[in-house]
Amino acid sequence: MTTVASTTAGLPTDGAPHLSHLDVLESEAVHIFREVAGEFENPVLLFSGGKDSIVMLHLALKAFAPAAIPFSLLHVDTGHNFPEVLEYRDRVVARHGLRLHVASVQDYIDRGVLRERPDGTRNPLQTLPLTEKIQSERFDAVFGGGRRDEEKARAKERVFSLRDEFSQWDPRRQRPELWQLYNGRHAPGEHVRVFPLSNWTELDVWQYIAREDIELPGIYFAHEREVFRRAGMWLTAGEWGGPKAGETVETRLVRYRTVGDMSCTGAVDSDATTLDAVITEIAASRLTERGATRADDKMSEAAMEDRKREGYF
Structure with a gap:
């Protein structure tokens, strides 16, 4: 006997479609x-x-x-x-x-x-x-x-x-x-x-990017970059005034959680080169992206x- 699948299979009991x-x-x-x-x-x-x-x-x-x-x-x-x-x-x-x-x-x-x-x-x-x-x-x-x-x-x-x-x-x-x-x-x-x-x-943003297959700048994924340490963050050298005396440039495997002005946006150590790896990394993080990588928000409590x-x- 042939079984015909119900048209309501996978739906809630009220027949409404499930929304993630x-x-x-x-x-x-x-x-x-x-x-x-x-x-x-x-x-x-x-x-x-x-x-x-x-x-x-x-x-x-x-x-x-x-x-x-x-x-x-x-x-x-x-x-x-x-x-x-x-x-x-x-x-x-x-x-x-x-x-x-x-x-x-x-x-x-x-x-x-x-x-x-x-x-x-x-x-x-x-x-x-x-x-x-x-x-x-x-x-x-x-x-x-x-x-x-x-x-x-x-x-x-x-x-x-x-x-x-x-x-x-x-x-x-x-x-x-x-x-x-x-x-x-x-x-x-x-x-x-x-x-x-x-x-x-x-x-949510990263999961949506993965679901929709949205293209991003490569800077959001782990890559080798010349950076230097300042105020607990890895910054990119540039004409804006870094590095200063005593700040050593080194090549590290990093990625950016947020992007903005190079002078105040820090990279994080990471080997996440794929969307899945980034999502796993973010899910385990206990710091917000701005709290971890934006120096301009650290100028004062009310910056x-x-x-x-x-x-x-």
Whole structure:
């Protein structure tokens, strides 16, 4: 006797399809992108070529397929970014026919508007180029890749984060977000920062990258690199001011958990050359990526919150 498989095999007893936690996170992010597209006139997506912005762009492409995404991209270029990441950024923009705005920290330094810091770090100098680009282009919603697990100031954020006419953040003006209802109301001159990955963790991001087979810059995987030790981190030598006297350059097998300004983004010792190996490594880690590899967040206990109040993400 031939047995016919039930059409409900593998489904819960109520007949509803099973959704993995990645399915739920993806659905939430897609909903946020579509909500912003319907509610705002001129959104923009921050895109640096880092893994979180790569996942955001992937989600945005899914949200509006087969149409093009209804907004452009924005990168605040410190001038000290990793060449591998910039090459990836430009390649992806060209592949999808996207428009990329670049706000250059170097331009502001050349004009005398900003000054180099003694430590060579330019991450704190990003705020003015970012906020002026938002104002000049009249962006009313800005997608960022911040996640609540990264850092305690970011854990205070809502998905829709209202910024005043000076792009400043006031935690007292955060709005309730019940049942995935988002309030994008803002006065002229104000805008909203939007975080579609708020409820994701670093591990979620990597698992999603593996599931979707998303291409990443090779810098995220273990490779031999010339680095030197400073403040407990392996930094890449460069024109920004490293290494100093007494800091020895050596070749090590490392990878990056996060990418940003070379002067403050450290590598970690790793032999993880595949997605599976990276996921295993992240699952065993007890330090957040920013806590382990970002010197700019270690300047003070409230470094990130202070920068957010000034207009940074």
